[in-house]
Amino acid sequence: MVYKYCPACYALNKGEEEICQYCGQNLKARKEEDYLDKLIWALNHRDKETVARVVNILKMLGPQAYRALPALEKAFQNYEKDPYLQADIILALGEIGGYELRDFLFSLKDHPSIIVQKAVCQVLAQLGRGP
Numbered sequence: 001m002v003y004k005y006c007p008a009c010y011a012l013n014k015g016e017e018e019i020c021q022y023c024g025q026n027l028k029a030r031k032e033e034d035y036l037d038k039l040i041w042a043l044n045h046r047d048k049e050t051v052a053r054v055v056n057i058l059k060m061l062g063p064q065a066y067r068a069l070p071a072l073e074k075a076f077q078n079y080e081k082d083p084y085l086q087a088d089i090i091l092a093l094g095e096i097g098g099y100e101l102r103d104f105l106f107s108l109k110d111h112p113s114i115i116v117q118k119a120v121c122q123v124l125a126q127l128g129r130g131p
């Protein structure tokens with residue numbers, strides 16, 4: 001299932017929707033690149049639930065969201081007190097992939113949170129199986 005993220009109200013919509021089912025924003029006019037820029041921007045949103053939703057969308061986009069890597073790493077630092085969100089960010093990074101990811105993950109192997117450590121190990125194992 002493909003989802004679209006409303007740039008106006010941040011609601012999740014099904015991929016085939018042309019307008020947001022929550023606020024009526026036109027979803028179709030946006031180019032893919034603008035959409036990713038919006039997602040990257042929304043990672044700095046004050047509302048943590050919004051950030052959590054964006055992280056999940058980036059995870060679904062996978063390698064297409066490659067440009068979001070630095071912003072995701074920054075979001076990770078911003079949520080030092082929320083290991084669950086941090087773990088989600090790590091799992092999203094794992095789906096996006098990229099060579100620089102390994103160094104970032106290795107730097108987190110001794111993270112104080114076991115929840116974060118678990119996600120790091122999972123993604124490192126996943127990368128190990130990759131091409």
Ligand SMILES: [Zn+2]
Nearest residue numbers: 006009020023
């Ligand atoms: Zn909307």
